[in-house]
């Protein structure tokens with residue numbers, strides 16, 4: 001798989017000789033970056049030469065306004081500047097034994113333009129844009145088996161995307177099956193095995209082992225749905241092109257809406273006898289393309305059942321927790337993001353719910369006098385912010401009244 005299979009049509013724009021020259025320069029650049037590892041000295045010298053190979057998102061937004069607006073609200077746009085990340089980057093320096101080592105380990109996915117600029121201190125405005133337009137749209141290919149980072153990068157005037165053009169547009173374009181159909185563009189950062197051989201991020205593998213590849217549904221199929229909008233603001237798009245864009249907000253478990261569509265909770269049966277109740281509950285991963293919870297092992301899906309009393313508090317709560325645990329060399333479960341990446345030595349428990357899998361759970365609860373209802377809840381707990389207690393999002397709740 002890759003981007004090589006599509007018909008590549010390069011288009012130059014009117015009066016764009018300057019751009020084309022830059023495109024040629026970038027070929028030399030590409031050779032440099034594709035044969036060296038992150039932080040290698042050749043990249044540093046490229047950065048020192050003052051080349052600014054990536055264009056700012058704001059410039060793209062002058063034409064692609066709707067896409068720019070959606071992207072600006074995405075976790076991708078905040079990946080290099082959000083306070084949670086910056087805090088954990090500081091803590092990573094303690095774990096990694098120095099700031100430089102931490103930066104090398106943590107910056108290339110969160111601010112991937114640094115692979116070319118080597119601005120590991122994130123001083124340049126483009127670094128602060130995190131996973132920015134011009135990074136994604138100039139990735140030429142991805143090879144997960146490659147040493148170092150998995151990208152073949154070609155920053156420059158050619159923007160790669162899902163359209164095949166017969167007419168020139170405002171900049172050079174190339175059809176890219178990597179962008180249109182392949183999960184590998186996303187896997188480049190959402191699949192990661194650390195130095196101890198432990199899969200810290202395995203979203204792509206989970207997707208590959210599930211039913212969605214056979215159905216032809218890559219990551220984009222769910223995370224970048226087509227929504228009403230215009231590809232370009234000024235109406236410069238071709239006559240008759242559809243008024244839809246791929247949503248660039250790319251939300252995941254941090255959004256209740258996305259969690260809602262991904263999971264199903266059904267109270268299958270309620271049996272009462274002698275002051276107790278036996279519940280059968282089914283929780284199903286109906287629409288996430290990978291295990292739930294996904295991503296880093298800082299997240300837990302919590303199914304709980306309890307009895308609601310007259311004053312509306314929940315009592316006799318019983319829970320099941322679905323999560324993946326990564327352990328250090330001594331078998332201790334790791335809790336913080338820097339620890340996961342830098343100390344992870346083996347995978348312990350993994351009872352997350354796989355794509356299209358459902359789990360049946362039984363709960364046996366007492367029914368005290370005055371109890372009003374049985375309540376079953378599904379919640380999502382995210383412990384990736386080291387400064388605060390885990391954030392809990394209520395996904396859904398099912399109630400069974402006990403009036404009679």
Ligand code: HEC
Nearest residue numbers: 084085088089092105106109189190192295296338341384
């Ligand atoms: C291989 C790419 C990659 C590397 C390397 C990487 N991250 Fe991430 N990081 C991600 C992805 C992808 C997510 C979102 C995953 C998810 O949904 O759990 C993420 C999420 C996070 C989060 C939680 C989301 C937030 O609020 O920002 C923190 C904190 C974080 N990373 C810190 C780090 C630190 C510290 C390091 C270095 C030890 C690091 N990352 C290295 C890809 C990476």
Ligand code: HEC
Nearest residue numbers: 055060063133159160161162163169170173174231236237
């Ligand atoms: C001067 C206006 C303008 C600017 C600035 C601009 N674009 Fe475009 N872009 C267009 C137009 C027009 C199209 C064609 C849209 C259509 O066919 O609907 C396009 C198409 C695209 C495509 C689709 C290419 C394909 O083959 O699928 C991508 C990707 C893209 N632009 C990315 C970018 C990025 C990234 C930037 C900023 C670095 C940018 N554009 C800046 C006008 C612009």
Ligand code: HEC
Nearest residue numbers: 075079109110112131185186189219223250251252253254
């Ligand atoms: C250059 C690396 C990179 C690439 C490429 C990338 N991502 Fe991400 N992604 C990240 C990082 C890092 C985060 C975490 C951002 C944060 O919150 O700090 C993230 C966050 C996300 C989230 C939000 C997770 C949440 O908890 O809400 C989703 C969804 C997502 N990415 C999907 C995708 C998809 C789909 C693609 C492919 C079209 C993709 N990503 C490509 C690095 C990347």
Ligand code: HEC
Nearest residue numbers: 060064067068071131132133136161162179180220245246
């Ligand atoms: C994480 C990588 C990523 C980032 C960041 C990103 N895009 Fe995209 N973009 C894609 C992918 C993948 C597609 C194709 C989706 C598909 O065909 O299903 C796409 C499609 C497009 C298209 C074609 C029209 C459309 O709606 O499909 C344009 C234009 C575009 N992006 C511009 C931008 C601009 C401008 C930004 C920044 C404001 C941006 N992109 C940020 C990955 C990205």
Ligand code: HEC
Nearest residue numbers: 186190204207219222252253258262288289292293294295
């Ligand atoms: C069939 C639809 C579907 C496909 C395909 C899919 N996802 Fe998701 N994804 C979801 C839903 C629904 C959620 C919210 C539930 C959850 O948090 O797991 C989600 C959540 C996420 C999250 C946040 C995880 C968390 O628990 O916080 C990330 C990151 C993500 N997806 C990345 C990807 C990547 C990368 C791919 C491709 C390898 C992909 N997704 C394929 C539907 C999908």
